[in-house]
Amino acid sequence: MVSHVESEKSALTLEHGATERSAAGSSAEGALDLRALFTTHYGSIWRLLRRLGVHAAQLDDAAQEVFWVAARRFGDIKAGSEHSFLYGVALRVAAQEWKKQRASAPRAEAEAVPRLTDLAPSPEEQLAQGQAREVLDEVLAALPPELRSVFVLFELEGLEVREIAALEEIPLGTASSRLRRAREEFSAIAKRVRAQLSTQQRLRR
Amino acid sequence: MTPSDHDYSAEERFERLLLDSARSDEVPRDTDAAWQKFDSALRATSLLAAGAGGALAVRRAQRWLAAKWLVCGAVAGSALTLLSLRPHRDRPNQTSPALAVPAALSASVSTTSSASASAIGAPLGPEVEAPPPETTPRLEKPATHAGAPRPPHASPPNRKPMPLPGSTLAAQVALLDAARSALAGGTFSEALRLADRYHTDFPNGELAPEAELVAIEALLSRGERAPALERATRFLARYPGDPHRARVKWLVR
Numbered sequence: 001m002v003s004h005v006e007s008e009k010s011a012l013t014l015e016h017g018a019t020e021r022s023a024a025g026s027s028a029e030g031a032l033d034l035r036a037l038f039t040t041h042y043g044s045i046w047r048l049l050r051r052l053g054v055h056a057a058q059l060d061d062a063a064q065e066v067f068w069v070a071a072r073r074f075g076d077i078k079a080g081s082e083h084s085f086l087y088g089v090a091l092r093v094a095a096q097e098w099k100k101q102r103a104s105a106p107r108a109e110a111e112a113v114p115r116l117t118d119l120a121p122s123p124e125e126q127l128a129q130g131q132a133r134e135v136l137d138e139v140l141a142a143l144p145p146e147l148r149s150v151f152v153l154f155e156l157e158g159l160e161v162r163e164i165a166a167l168e169e170i171p172l173g174t175a176s177s178r179l180r181r182a183r184e185e186f187s188a189i190a191k192r193v194r195a196q197l198s199t200q201q202r203l204r205r
Numbered sequence: 206m207t208p209s210d211h212d213y214s215a216e217e218r219f220e221r222l223l224l225d226s227a228r229s230d231e232v233p234r235d236t237d238a239a240w241q242k243f244d245s246a247l248r249a250t251s252l253l254a255a256g257a258g259g260a261l262a263v264r265r266a267q268r269w270l271a272a273k274w275l276v277c278g279a280v281a282g283s284a285l286t287l288l289s290l291r292p293h294r295d296r297p298n299q300t301s302p303a304l305a306v307p308a309a310l311s312a313s314v315s316t317t318s319s320a321s322a323s324a325i326g327a328p329l330g331p332e333v334e335a336p337p338p339e340t341t342p343r344l345e346k347p348a349t350h351a352g353a354p355r356p357p358h359a360s361p362p363n364r365k366p367m368p369l370p371g372s373t374l375a376a377q378v379a380l381l382d383a384a385r386s387a388l389a390g391g392t393f394s395e396a397l398r399l400a401d402r403y404h405t406d407f408p409n410g411e412l413a414p415e416a417e418l419v420a421i422e423a424l425l426s427r428g429e430r431a432p433a434l435e436r437a438t439r440f441l442a443r444y445p446g447d448p449h450r451a452r453v454k455w456l457v458r
Contacts, residue, residue, distance in 0.1 A: 034247075038240050043232030051227060060233075064243055071247055102382045132226035138374045139223060142381065142412055156227050184448035187220060192411035193374065194219045 034074065038067050041086050048087065051152045052094035053141055055101060062097055066090050087157075088167045091149055098145050127197075139189050143182060150175060151182035377403065377412045384419045388426070397423040414440070414447045425456055433457060 046063040054062045069089045070077065077085045127135065140148055149168065153159045159167070165175035213221065233239065384399035400420035403410060410416070417440050424433035437457040441450060 035240060035244070038243060039236050042236045042239055047230050047232045050230060060239070063233075064239070064246075067243055068246075102386050127222060130226075132222050133230075135374075136223040136226050138378060141375075141378045142415065144385070155224055181448065187216070188414070188446075188448050189411065190220045190223060191216045194216060196409075196411050 034067075034071060037070060037077075037082055037086075041083065042067070044083075045086050045090050048090050048152075048157060049094055049097075051140075051156050052090070052149060053101075053137065054094055054097045058097055058100075062093050065093050069093075084163070084167065087153075087159075088169075091167060094149065095145060135193060139186060139193060142189050143185055147178055147182035147185060150178040151186060154179055154182075373407060374411060377407050377410050380406065381412050381415055381419070384416060384423075388419055388423055391426075393423040393426040396420075397427070414444045414449050418449050418453060421453060421456060430457075 042063060045066050046059055049062045049066070050056070050059055066086055066089045070086060073085075140152065143151060150164055153164045153167065154161065161175050161179060162172055164179070165172045168175060170178075380399060380403050384396050384403065387393070387396035387399055397420055400416045400423060403416035404413065407413070417436065421433050421436050421440065424430075424436065434457050437453050440447075440453050444450065
C-alpha cells in the first residue's frame with residue numbers, strides 16, 4: 001500500500017520526470033524517470049503484447065496503456081523491478097484485449113493459417129518465416145488464456161517459472177502445472193495443424 | 206550439447222520452427238515518437254489525475270501547468286467558437302485533436318480518467334475508492350471508457366499479415382473462443398450450440414478436441430450427465446493421445 005506522502009512524491013516525480021528528462025533520474029533518492037522507463041521498456045512490452053496475442057492494430061494502444069498504468073502507479077515501482085512491474089501490467093492489459101477480441105466479430109478467414117504451396121517435402125521446409133509466425137499466432141490463440149500467458153512467458157520471453165508465478169500472482173505449483181498443460185496442448189494443437197498442412201500439401205500435388 | 210535435428214521427431218521440429226519464428230520478433234523502432242504522444246496525453250490529463258488523487262502538493266506542483274492549459278483552452282475555445290460559426294461542410298462529428306485536449310481539461314474533476322488505469326493498476330489516492338480486490342489476475346473492467354482521456358492512439362500502421370486464402374484456423378479459434386466465453390459466462394446452451402456448430406462448420410477442424418471438451422463441460426453444467434458421458438466416451442475413443450483426456454475423465458468421474 002502506498003502512503004499518501006509516497007503518492008504525492010511519486011506524482012511529483014512523475015510530473016518532473018515528464019517535463020525534464022534527466023532531473024528525476026539523477027535525484028538523490030534514485031527516483032525513476034518516467035521517460036527513461038518508457039524508452040527503455042516500450043519495445044519489449046510492445047513485443048510481449050504481440051506475443052500474448054494482442055492484434056496488430058491494437059498493439060500501440062495496448063503498449064501505451066501499460067505505461068499509462070505505470071505512470072499512475074509510479075510510486076509503486078521499485079528501482080530494479082521496473083521490468084517485472086511492466087510485465088505484470090502487460091499481462092492484465094493483454095487479458096483485457098483478449099476479452100475485447102472475443103467480444104468482437106470473428107476474424108476474417110483471410111487472417112488464417114497459410115496454405116502450403118506445392119512440391120515441398122514437409123511443412124517444416126515449406127513454411128516461410130513469416131508464415132510460421134502466423135501459424136504460431138494461431139496455435140497460441142487456440143490455447144486457453146491462462147495457459148497461453150504462461151507458455152509465452154516461459155517459451156518466448158525466457159522467464160523462469162518462479163518469475164511467472166510472481167507475475168501471474170499464482171502459486172509456484174500452479175505455474176508449473178499450467179506450463180506443463182500448456183506445453184501438452186501446444187504440442188497437440190501444433191501436431192494437428194501440421195497434419196492438416198501436410199494433407200493440404202498432398203492434395204495440391 | 207544441443208541436440209541435432211535428427212534427435213527430434215517431425216512434430217517436434219515443427220514446434221521448434223513455430224517457436225523459433227517468434228525469436229526474431231521486431232520491436233517498434235520509433236520509441237521517441239511513441240514517447241512524445243504518450244507524454245502529450247500525460248500532460249493533458251495530469252490535471253484530472255491530480256483531482257482524482259486529491260494530493261494538494263500535486264495540485265500546487267501542477268498549478269503552473271493548469272494555468273498554461275487554461276490559456277490554451279481559452280485560445281482553443283475561441284477558435285472553436287469561431288469555427289462553430291462557420292458552416293459545417295464536412296464530417297460534423299469529427300473532433301479536431303487540437304480541440305479535444307482543452308475540452309477534456311474543461312472538466313474540473315473527472316474520475317473516468319483514473320478508472321481506466323485503476324482497472325489495471327493500483328488505487329490512485331486516498332480520495333478514490335479502491336476497487337475490490339481481484340481474486341484472479343484477469344480484469345473485468347474495460348481499459349478505456351467513452352470520453353475518458355487515454356493514451357494517444359499511436360499511429361498504428363496496420364501490420365495485419367498479407368491475406369493468405371484457403372485456411373480456417375483463425376475462424377476455428379474465433380468460434381472456439383466464443384464457445385469458451387459462453388461457457389465461462391454461464392450461458393451453457395449457447396456454449397453447447399457453438400461447440401456443436403464448430404463440428405458442423407469444421408468437420409475436420411484441428412481444434413475438434415477442444416470444442417468437444419467445451420461441449421462436454423456445457424452438458425454437465427446443464428445437468429445433462431448422460432449425453433455428457435456419451436460424448437466423453439466417444440472423446441476418449443477418438444482422441445487417444447489428447448492432453449484433454451485427463452480432464453474429460455475427471456469431468457465425468
